[in-house]
Amino acid sequence: MKMLQEGQQGGEGGAEGTSLLAALFPRLVGGTLFPRLDCISGLEEGAGVTQMLLCMFPRINALLGKQPSGGGGSGGGEGGEGGEQKAVSKTRLVRAGSPKKADTSKVVKVGPPGKAAVRNFSVKVQSPPKQQGDNFKETLRSFGIKA
Amino acid sequence: MPTKYEELMNKLKAQGWKMKIHEITELEPADRLKLSGANPGELAEVIRWTCPTDKKAIFVGRDIAEGVRDLADPMYIHLASGAQEISDACPVQIEKETLFGKEFVGSTHYGSLKESAVAADFDKIYRFSETIFLDGGESIVIKVKSDIGVEAAKTRLMMRCHVFYK
Numbered sequence: 001m002k003m004l005q006e007g008q009q010g011g012e013g014g015a016e017g018t019s020l021l022a023a024l025f026p027r028l029v030g031g032t033l034f035p036r037l038d039c040i041s042g043l044e045e046g047a048g049v050t051q052m053l054l055c056m057f058p059r060i061n062a063l064l065g066k067q068p069s070g071g072g073g074s075g076g077g078e079g080g081e082g083g084e085q086k087a088v089s090k091t092r093l094v095r096a097g098s099p100k101k102a103d104t105s106k107v108v109k110v111g112p113p114g115k116a117a118v119r120n121f122s123v124k125v126q127s128p129p130k131q132q133g134d135n136f137k138e139t140l141r142s143f144g145i146k147a
Numbered sequence: 148m149p150t151k152y153e154e155l156m157n158k159l160k161a162q163g164w165k166m167k168i169h170e171i172t173e174l175e176p177a178d179r180l181k182l183s184g185a186n187p188g189e190l191a192e193v194i195r196w197t198c199p200t201d202k203k204a205i206f207v208g209r210d211i212a213e214g215v216r217d218l219a220d221p222m223y224i225h226l227a228s229g230a231q232e233i234s235d236a237c238p239v240q241i242e243k244e245t246l247f248g249k250e251f252v253g254s255t256h257y258g259s260l261k262e263s264a265v266a267a268d269f270d271k272i273y274r275f276s277e278t279i280f281l282d283g284g285e286s287i288v289i290k291v292k293s294d295i296g297v298e299a300a301k302t303r304l305m306m307r308c309h310v311f312y313k
Binding site: 135136137139140143144145146147 | 154158162203278311
């Protein structure tokens, strides 16, 4: 029994090499001469047919029972959730900012630098003629001419 | 001592404006058609001049007599032949057309100065009177009463404006 406990502890360690050994040499690793009988005797009363079958094939049972618990997969899932949280938090940062800051970030994200330059350019083109016209009109007005 | 006219022109030149004098001495065939179609007593359009979009224009009104009406020619629009005023009914009407519609500028008589005298008179301008300013795209429209001055306007109306550009 002591050996069995040690084997179970080793299995809980999750080492893939140990599970392979247990599958190949259930008697040696499990520390019992009658692994099938021990397995069946260890079953609870309500155990199903599957458990019985697994007991009949101790090597397969060892392989299935000692499979990795899927921690890597769940870890990946957590990582994915973590990534989403970061994205959300970024969005929140943008939304939580002042309206002016949010507008600025939108301009940077949406438009390539070229477009922004074109917008600025068009504004610059429109303004000078207005100033010239104002100078012209102001000059006329200074001479008493209605403009 | 520069006159007001010279002062104005020099100031505009200093701002980078170049100036051309533009004259309308002949009526277009289309204007003649309008004249012939006008009813007696109505105002007939005889001149329509549109300032180019990239330019500005002024029709310089002159007041060489400091407000003494008999010598003043408020609109620089006159009959080139030197015809005398033919009526007190102000047969000439000037309108300005902008994007916002028509704007009545004023009414006047035919002038009495000859074309040769007009250019020299600019040196004597004391103040500008009834000067019309046109921004690019705006038009000046001259109308005359069809039963009084149309025939004279057909042959002798002349309009001069100063066109400014950069």
